Amino acid sequence: MNTKKLIAGMLFVGFCAMSQAQTAKSTSSDPDNLAKEYFSQIMGVASNAMANTKLYQFVYEWLGTPYRLGGDSKKGIDCSKFSLAVYENVFNTTIGYNSRNQYANVKPIRKNDLQPGDLVFFKIRSRQITHVGIYLGDDKFAHASSSRGVMVSNLNEAYWKRYYYNGGRPSEINEAMLADAHSDDEDKNLH
16 A cells, blocks of 8 residues: 555656656747746736736836836836836837826727736826826736835726726837737637
8 A cells, every 4th residue: 555655656746847847848948938927927917918028027127116206217207207118118109208198199998908018097086197007917007106116006906996097009009019919819820
């Protein structure tokens, strides 16, 4: 009886070791996949929802940057300057310098249709847009919070759900995102 348990235990350990080696081999051979897995764990977004590694890399580099109204550097940044920096550095486009101006320059997107890189807008205790963030996927968004600086939050948290206004996507980004989505679909069909 003990021999059977010992053999079963050895087989289980061997199987686990082989499985882990195969996973490590496939992940290490694809640096983008490795980066996606890393950012997925840090930001709480499923790796299969991470289409743009450059976006997640940029957000990661800014996490923890303190909030400063009108700031535009790693010494301090506000929400609209953060979203502007994301668009200038990741998408190579300019979207406006404050959240209301940014909203005026996007095509409105329903919450269910948000794609990573879309802007999310909030009306916090106001009739006007007062806050903006960058949608990351899985209901998560990156933004410069006045209390905690650049961070990742969940759209389903009660606070953000209460003040959420709308999503938006600049038209030139809309075409690029659609092209990326179609190429991802074609890649899936090839496998």
